[in-house]
Amino acid sequence: MISRIDLRGRTLSRRALLETLPRAKVDVEQAAQQVAPLVADVRERGAAALRDLAARFDGVRPTHLRVPAEAFAAASEALDPAVRAALEETIARVRRVHAAQRPADLRVDVAPGAQVRQRWLPVRRVGLYVPGGLAVYPSSVVMNVVAAQEAGVGSLAVVSPPQKDRDGLPDPVVLATCALLGVDEVYAAGGAQAVALLAYGAAGSDDVDGEVLCEPVDVITGPGNVYVAAAKRLVRGVVGIDSEAGPTEIAILADGTADATHVAADLVSQAEHDPLAAAVLVTTSVELAGAVEARLADRVEGTRNAARVQVALSGPQSAIVLVDDLDAGLEVVNAYGAEHLEIQTADASAVADRVTSAGAVFVGAWSPVSLGDYMAGSNHVLPTGGCAHFSSGLGVHSFLRAVQVVEYDHDALAAVADRVVALADAEGLPAHGEAVRARF
Template structure:
């Protein structure tokens, strides 16, 4: 069902590890041409292009591209009571955890009259994308909106594809989640065209361009985000979801198998990886996977993901090697289920989110942990972080020097400006101190 990669007895270098990690074959560039054509179409024809793309890709023209407030209000009023309670709890928890991500303003005094202030300013306007496709993601509404609000963003536009099942309207659960968060600007549009619309604006529906676009999507959405980067900021080019579990013989094989299946459920290209130093435990998990994968609702999708080249059980000599493998992989979700989790955690430097112990499954993080589930995929956690309030903040330095403080460093400025052959730099300072 799932391949085994045996690394026992090997000590791969960092570069060799990168070649050994299992990955799905996903090349965003193959979708770039199509995404560019869709973006250009929206720039040229505006709402007409969005309507045509909705029919072509979503099977239904949007009833209204800009969702009326009455539809949002109705969606809130008709939300399933249990779903509403869960969303409200998730909102509260994510708000609490996100509040810790707001850096305080700082002042550094470098001498009398010489102060550098550090402040964090929110961007003015953001566009948040919530995909349709194989599932409905009200949780993604929460995970995108709450950090933007925590950062102090004043203008938020949310886009989600129109649904055939609901007459070309955005899924009511998505609208209900948006309404609970006070979002009033929602657009029924999806895919690369929606990303282009958010980046460049669409005047005939009153959509103003945004400064940052966040949220997951398919390969065309990822390609579109790559194309508009520079025109607007983006969070990341999200790819298929992935889970890596480091476990030893003390872990519960059924829990581990269930967690692997939970992420394989997302997509046929989802990656499910177990790294263990125990061959006997690996065999236990393999047996449990048979039952879990075949009995779950989306078993066909799960089985494709588990059998894919991106999923594996990896055997290593010890847990230190497991940590090194994980760091080379750079997982979106990392679970650590071992006897001494702190010892393994000390060796981990790259992961989108880390779940410790038998009772912190990734499913918890998807919904109610309080952490954010918009995380870097495809190894990007080796150099980037998940979505947070900081995504929507711009650090700025404010410099305050009085006359004496500038004079105290004027000779140093003159020396450096002269060494770089930029005499006007030195002259700008000297002008303030005529002899």
């Protein structure tokens, strides 16, 4: 079911290691070529294009592109009490963590009369993508919205695909979650067309052509499929984006102390997201590898999304990687840069402290990735495809800008005037120096 890669006794360069490790084959560039006409169509025709594309891709032509107030009320009323309680607890925990992420403004007195301040300012308006394909994700509503709210963003728009069996409205649990969070601007739009709606805005209301349906946003965040990632690539620069999120990934670094049942269950939990989901076990123990393979066979057969899991675990993006020791294992997982990395080893906390590349790290037997997907308090919108080497998961910082404020008085400028002039002349930009001289 799942392949093995044996790295024991081998010393690989970083490049060779990256080429050896499993990874989903996702061609965002090719997808970008496919979705570019859709993005252009929404930019040009607005609401009319959104309805046409929904009919084409979602099998329904929404009556209401912007979700009406009565739909939120109906979804809230129908929400299962147990799900409501779980969502409320998730919101509280995620809010507690994200409230602590807000960075402090700073002031530096560079010299007498010379001051530089840095202010953290939220963006004006954000667009939050909530998937709705193979599964629906009210948890993604929480992750996106709470981070933006705690950053102080004043205007939030949520997009989620129209559901054929819901009269063209997004999933009702998604709508109920929006209501719990006080978000009432939600659009029935998915895929690349939803990204275009957020980036460029759209004319044409639900009732009258020519009216504004949606104003453009400044930042777009949230996970999606390869076409959503491709559309984000196309509009990057027009708006900010969190990342080009690809298929979900779990990597587990484990030694012989790990419980094979836990490991297998965690691999399956992420494999059920998508046939392209990646599940990677890096272990020092041949015995654990064999036990996990046996447990996987049993768990896959009994899970509801067995067909999807089977494809994901059998694909080139998933494998059991055998290494000589934990040092070698750390080298592998740091090179891989997983979206989710579990550490199931003896002294797991100390091992986790040596991780340098991961979207989020889950330490020990009682911190499974699925806890982070819902209720750990951390954010589950995380970098994939190795992007953890240079980017972070979603958080308050995703919606903030650092603005520097410079304030010098007469004497402070006079003290450095000659040096400013010297640097300006050295760069062949004498007018820069003259702008200083003109003040004296």
